[in-house]
Amino acid sequence: MSERARVLILGGGFAGVGAAKKLRRADAEVVLVDRHDYHTFQPLLYQVATALLEPTVVGHSLRDLLDRQDNATVHQATVTGVDLDACEARFDELAPITYDFLVLGVGAEVNFFGTEGAAEHAFPMYTLPQAVRLKDHLLERWEAADRDPSLVEDGVLDVVVVGGGATGVETAGAIAELYRAVFARDYPGLPQQKARVVLVEAGPELFSMFKPRLRSYAATALGERTVEVMTGARVSSVSPTRVTLNTGEELKAHTLIWGAGLQGNRLVQGLGIELARGHRLAVGADLTLRSHPEVYALGDVAEITDARTGQVLPQLGSVAFQAGEHAGEAIDRRLAGKEVKPFRYSDKGTMAMIGRGAAVVQVLGGHTMTGKAAQAAWEAVHLALLPTNEDRAKAVLDWAGVTASHQRADRITIGDE
């Protein structure tokens, strides 16, 4: 057995990978466990669901990401529980692992808020398999309509997207463009203009995190792309072919996409500590659990309060990644007996894509961008954040194909046989 301290990282998302990389030079054995063999670049999941990007750009081998880090090992296994007092995590198919430091970055799971039928029939957008499944489902609806066009009147092509945040808006915009630009050519015999894309938001407006100017820009840009926006509305039930709203209105739609509502991974319910809102773990300014200073909780599983503003930080990839890097550095310093500073989130701005030539960007200080300039900024930032040059090159190729010819190379259904 090693005499070195062991840092166990549960979850290979932005938080876990950020922590692992910052531990490269630490005098520690770093063990990262994820239920998948890949890291997911979640901000681009909606592009997989709409055939804009191939899955291998958005999912990247964890072993490749940590390839040159000699003190790190990776295992693929599902964590079944953590004993905080024994400092030990348990897994299916893998022997228990004890730790000196634990980095909990196991992410979130979808919260359907008890909506009738949602667990069975809604399409969540949090993982790569979910995005692929949604893409296959959409393609299969169009093939079914091609075989039997009478299904169009029954809503086989209609899509309801729940949630007026980035996931919902980006998904609704990309689906509308897929329908109007690509499928209109792929299925010339179908009345694609009858296919509705409806975005449902419970609050009074979309994009509540953006300034009013960007909100109204987004509403206009979605309208131009034929997305119907319904604010102040909630989905009360869903069946395979119908979506019912709290107003009593029934929408004919064979697809309901759930872009709203996350709660902490169910793992945290078994930790025996009190949970914050949304089944998340409240952490202090150092990102550790108050009762367990050797445990860092990060990303979608954590509730981090910004010390300067008193606000809870949003569940964004950039927050998760910075928190991961902070935790990795902090553990490194603690192992070396050095002082540790509190976490400070550096807000580089918020951005979202609505469609070709239409994006919104808002940076600290109040500066905003829209339109093609914002799209260019969005693309530059997302390319920079992708883990390798090959991923970047493929994303550029895919996006160039869409821009040049409206084609989406990934619109095939592989599935099983």
Next chain:
Amino acid sequence: MSERARVLILGGGFAGVGAAKKLRRADAEVVLVDRHDYHTFQPLLYQVATALLEPTVVGHSLRDLLDRQDNATVHQATVTGVDLDACEARFDELAPITYDFLVLGVGAEVNFFGTEGAAEHAFPMYTLPQAVRLKDHLLERWEAADRDPSLVEDGVLDVVVVGGGATGVETAGAIAELYRAVFARDYPGLPQQKARVVLVEAGPELFSMFKPRLRSYAATALGERTVEVMTGARVSSVSPTRVTLNTGEELKAHTLIWGAGLQGNRLVQGLGIELARGHRLAVGADLTLRSHPEVYALGDVAEITDARTGQVLPQLGSVAFQAGEHAGEAIDRRLAGKEVKPFRYSDKGTMAMIGRGAAVVQVLGGHTMTGKAAQAAWEAVHLALLPTNEDRAKAVLDWAGVTASHQRADRITIGDE
């Protein structure tokens, strides 16, 4: 109803797509039906199975391929039968379609020759879902060994490949390189040198279609890549963890890849006409059935005899594509009342890849190439044959990544959830 003749093309492989494209200017309604929504570039399937290429390079949307052809429509459906006398094809989920001309390019299915356990446990390599499934299986074996290294002694990493033709040799070579170059780094804790890759061929030598010089080159190149070649041996039974040969020898191996043995799609058994060897349809020099001059049979479902040599043409993509183009042109000419010439296969050579820097090429007239020059020729030809520039660019990226850094970007398991 249209007054124009209808050409029904069953199968969107090399034969079907070749025929459809040559009918672009024909005074006919062209209907292409495939059970998938994509064309499969079968010669590169082994690269999907070994994480060298992403699936979307090898599968290409059929609707995209025929996008600009106004007289063609595409449907995704599974053909269940053809009534040759009524000139009608039946489908699941799609109404029957009558035809004036039929192009039968429905391909082959695997023939396990009654090998015990093969239908349940062997991994065939004929379709894109099969290639993805094999890749996922191989990756999962390594993750299982990572969790429990004692499985290595039980053969969890060992692979037996059946068939000394192009599919078997290319797959065995690519797996050996994947193991020795990539997984050796991804799984530093595992004794990858203990993982065996065994290629089993029933005949006395590999690559019977090549000249002796290329056969011995291939045997040497495989040996250098640590592939163990067993000639004169057959698999007599397979279980999830063991492969038994006809010699009685039992190999510990949790993966058996079936790269040998095809027979015509079972559809042809219901046509009510006598079948040639391997459940294929014998066609005349014009590629039609003798009893039904309006029916063209092409590709892996057809037995085409070369009029000049009296030999049956091999089951290659180039034969299928040329036959498809010939059928499309012939139907176009017949509709216009013009004379039709018999089919002549233009043999541009045969080639196969063994591994990095090692390929074999043989062209008519006796010229051969090996090594890096042959690899360059192989890559150039396969790139030229890919359907679009985007597919070509992605293949170049994937291959460059392998050459530059031994990385294989597609080594992730997406699967279901």
